[in-house]
Amino acid sequence: MTIPNSSETAAILVADTLRAIADDKSLVIFNTIGITGGDPDILITRLGITRKQFYSRLSTLTKASLISRKSRRYELTSLGRIVDDAHLMIGTALNKFWKLKALDSIETEHKLPIGERNRIVSTLIDSEDIIKVLVKHT
Numbered sequence: 001m002t003i004p005n006s007s008e009t010a011a012i013l014v015a016d017t018l019r020a021i022a023d024d025k026s027l028v029i030f031n032t033i034g035i036t037g038g039d040p041d042i043l044i045t046r047l048g049i050t051r052k053q054f055y056s057r058l059s060t061l062t063k064a065s066l067i068s069r070k071s072r073r074y075e076l077t078s079l080g081r082i083v084d085d086a087h088l089m090i091g092t093a094l095n096k097f098w099k100l101k102a103l104d105s106i107e108t109e110h111k112l113p114i115g116e117r118n119r120i121v122s123t124l125i126d127s128e129d130i131i132k133v134l135v136k137h138t
Helices: 006-020 023-035 038-049 050-062 080-093 096-110 114-124 128-136
Strands: 069-071 073-076
Touching: 006 050, 023 038, 023 050, 023 080, 038 050, 038 069, 050 069, 073 080, 080 096, 080 128, 096 114, 114 128
Parallel strands: none
Antiparallel strands: 069 073
8 A cells, every 4th residue: 555645645635525515415514504504403304305315414524524513513614614615716706607718718819918818807707706816827
């Protein structure tokens, strides 16, 4: 058995984290805990899933260190809050999908100076977080 190096370990952990929220029911549980906290009985009722489905997914989220249990309630861990924020950023980006495609098309067709590209980014995109990411990667 080879011991993975730190970049291999990080890649494995990222994959495990994403796998924990990959199915729609797990993601709904994760989001609901992030928004309202998590009383298990209320979550099971609201989500319309079986206890087995709920606890199986809860176990996966807990093992991935995305949620923890405190006093019969579940809450996002520090890592869970970061993943939740990244998930919200992805949702925002997907809502701007066509604007991002237009930006990609402009970049493919024209070699723009960085300042002009960044001005186009600021004009097309109304999310400061996404603008920061796009400007950072020029």
